[in-house]
Amino acid sequence: MNNNLKKIVVENSDEIVKNWLEEVSKNRSNDYTSAISDELFQSTNREFVNVIFTSVDQQGITTELDDFSERLINLGWPLSYLTEGLQAFRRVTIDYILSQTEKVDSEYFANVLVMVDKWVEPIITQLVNEYSGSWEHTVSLQRVALQELSAPLIPVMENITIMPLIGTIDTERAKLIMENLLDGVIKHNAEVVLIDITGVPIVDTMVAHHIIQAAEAVRLIGSTCILVGIRPEIAQTIVNLGIDLGRFPTKSSLRKGFQTALELTNRRIVKSDDSEESIERLLDSLNKE
Structure with a gap:
């Protein structure tokens, strides 16, 4: 059949x-x-x-x-x-x-x-x-x-790296942050690491605990961790929760954090008062030639 x-x-x-x-x-x-x-x-x-x-x-x-x-x-x-x-x-x-x-x-x-x-x-x-x-x-x-994109470590200057964090942080991602931080500090020979939490919507006890652990791990291998992007509502939450972030520097913005990183690496931003005058002298010399 x-x-x-x-x-x-x-x-x-x-x-x-x-x-x-x-x-x-x-x-x-x-x-x-x-x-x-x-x-x-x-x-x-x-x-x-x-x-x-x-x-x-x-x-x-x-x-x-x-x-x-x-x-x-x-x-x-x-x-x-x-x-x-x-x-x-x-x-x-x-x-x-x-x-x-x-x-x-x-x-x-x-x-x-x-x-x-x-x-x-x-x-x-x-x-x-x-x-x-x-x-x-x-x-x-x-x-x-x-x-790889959730916890990137970006070298912005010799001995200075930045880790911008965006979105929520759970236990799995916190582990990845820790691994990338430690590997990146050694790979880039970083003396200062800036963790930017501007894009993190909620910082609760668990998130703060993970960040503190990461910063402490960085300190143990001889580098300094600066937490930047502390918004007013985040600062209030941290205070209300009784979380101690005094073990490492904190700044409200990435700009201020970067200035601190420069100071920690014995560098500073210098504004030259005669910069415009120097450019004019250079142009005059070129015109004469």
């Missing part, structure tokens, strides 16, 4: 393909494929159905199916295109097989359903696994990228 059903499908593949293409094109104007060119849509559909028939003919997952799904993943086509296409293939194939028999009893109908399911289900499973693996890989890469 199964071989007979398979023979019907394979020998009449052209008719089934025609019906399938009509089926998948019905709702095109209402979904994501409406933005795809007709040429690309039709060529992709034909390749898809050919891959399906190859899998049916060889009774298993093929390299053609793996290659096709990988290309669609790289092009950004959603998994729903594949699953809906396979469900359409299931419906069209069952209808065609039943139309070739004058008398359909319950046993024959059940055999048709089971046979077509055996063709379609392994393909759906394989495609879902392919997409899931790709999504997990993409999410993993995005997570790493976000972690």
Whole structure:
């Protein structure tokens, strides 16, 4: 029975393909494929159905199916295109097989359903696994990228680095901040590190505790940590919570913190009063020449 059903499908593949293409094109104007060119849509559909028939003919997952799904993943086509296409293939194939028999009893109908399911289900499973693996890989890469961006350490001058923090700070991120701070201080030979919390919306006991731990760790390896970006509401919260930040310098702005960092590294900003006069003398000398 199964071989007979398979023979019907394979020998009449052209008719089934025609019906399938009509089926998948019905709702095109209402979904994501409406933005795809007709040429690309039709060529992709034909390749898809050919891959399906190859899998049916060889009774298993093929390299053609793996290659096709990988290309669609790289092009950004959603998994729903594949699953809906396979469900359409299931419906069209069952209808065609039943139309070739004058008398359909319950046993024959059940055999048709089971046979077509055996063709379609392994393909759906394989495609879902392919997409899931790709999504997990993409999410993993995005997570790493976000972690790198969530606690950057920027060397702005010899022996001075800045770590700007934006967003909430949880335990996992606090651990990353600690690791980046210690690695960066050693890597950049930093004497002073400025932690800028201007972009941190809430500083509670837990956040303050993590910051204190990070600053203390920096101090233990011979550097100084300056906390900058202390807004009035943050200062009030810290006082109300009874948090002691007296172990290291704090400043209201990054500018003031940077000035302190310069002083700690035996440097200062000097404004030259005769800068304009010097420029004029230089221009005069160039004109004479």
